[in-house]
Amino acid sequence: MRFRLLDLPYPARLAVGAFCVLLLAFHVSAQATLWAQAGGGSMPSTQEVLWKYHGNPARTKLHEVLDLSLPRSSPRAMFWYLDPQATPDSLETVEARRAVVLDWVAAGAPRFGWEPVRQVLQEQGLCRECHGAGKEMARVPLDTYEDVVKVARPGRGMLPGVLLVSAHNHLFAFAVAALLLGVLTALSGVRRFVASALVLAAFAGAAIDVGGWFLTAAAGDPWQKVVVLGGASFGLATTLMALLVLDEVALGGWFAKRLRIARPVGERDAA
Ligand code: HEC
Numbered sequence: 001m002r003f004r005l006l007d008l009p010y011p012a013r014l015a016v017g018a019f020c021v022l023l024l025a026f027h028v029s030a031q032a033t034l035w036a037q038a039g040g041g042s043m044p045s046t047q048e049v050l051w052k053y054h055g056n057p058a059r060t061k062l063h064e065v066l067d068l069s070l071p072r073s074s075p076r077a078m079f080w081y082l083d084p085q086a087t088p089d090s091l092e093t094v095e096a097r098r099a100v101v102l103d104w105v106a107a108g109a110p111r112f113g114w115e116p117v118r119q120v121l122q123e124q125g126l127c128r129e130c131h132g133a134g135k136e137m138a139r140v141p142l143d144t145y146e147d148v149v150k151v152a153r154p155g156r157g158m159l160p161g162v163l164l165v166s167a168h169n170h171l172f173a174f175a176v177a178a179l180l181l182g183v184l185t186a187l188s189g190v191r192r193f194v195a196s197a198l199v200l201a202a203f204a205g206a207a208i209d210v211g212g213w214f215l216t217a218a219a220g221d222p223w224q225k226v227v228v229l230g231g232a233s234f235g236l237a238t239t240l241m242a243l244l245v246l247d248e249v250a251l252g253g254w255f256a257k258r259l260r261i262a263r264p265v266g267e268r269d270a271a
Contacts, residue, residue, distance in 0.1 A: 055157030205233030
């Protein structure tokens with residue numbers, strides 16, 4: 001007889017099961033965050049992944065927040081503040097003022113064209129209610145020409161320092177999650193080759209995902225697809241492992257048997 005998770009004392013199985021439930025909840029909330037923040041109400045496309053890491057030369061911060069296709073509820077939708085009276089059915093004023101700003105950006109944000117833009121942002125619009133000194137968004141001030149030029153520059157993507165910190169944090173978390181779930185899956189009643197494939201998909205997926213960030217930041221298209229592929233591989237593999245481990249400790253491998261991926265009784269352990 002070989003040791004199985006199923007043989008653990010009840011409190012240990014409870015702990016393993018609760019761990020998997022929380023990890024699954026973590027996955028769901030991570031997807032929801034992506035959906036709400038990065039995708040602005042839909043899942044981010046590979047295009048958005050490209051822009052995040054590599055930047056989009058044709059799209060400045062002002063383009064992003066004055067994008068009329070953003071849902072009204074998006075925390076990044078700033079165009080409403082161009083016209084305090086705007087409603088979803090009367091966006092004419094917003095559109096006209098937005099054109100003043102974006103035409104100026106398209107012209108290279110010259111100092112001599114600043115005055116009409118200043119009027120739109122500061123006199124007609126409410127931008128400084130939050131982007132002024134001492135206000136909620138004082139870290140992105142919109143007080144002077146120099147301030148506004150900073151959000152009128154082409155996107156540069158993620159800066160190397162930010163990227164490194166993100167890689168540092170994520171790699172550790174990815175490695176710990178893949179290790180714990182991998183060992184637990186290997187100790188369940190699931191067939192060896194299934195467990196091995198999932199372990200490989202989780203670790204390789206994490207490495208490919210994070211490696212892809214750097215390649216996308218440096219070289220742009222088409223490396224963003226590698227990011228998506230790696231992320232999907234890690235996410236799918238860890239989700240499946242969590243479900244299989246949960247199946248093991250809660251149901252004694254009921255689903256694994258139905259799915260025909262349970263180790264047959266008496267199967268010899270490979271050395
Ligand atoms: C009610 C407060 C408020 C008002 C009014 C407001 N903003 Fe914002 N702004 C925010 C907040 C909060 C964020 C951060 C949103 C986020 O990224 O989640 C933000 C983000 C931005 C950003 C992106 C900054 C970055 O570095 O990512 C720009 C550009 C911006 N606002 C421009 C404007 C403009 C232009 C106006 C006026 C038309 C305006 N904002 C009016 C609160 C406000």
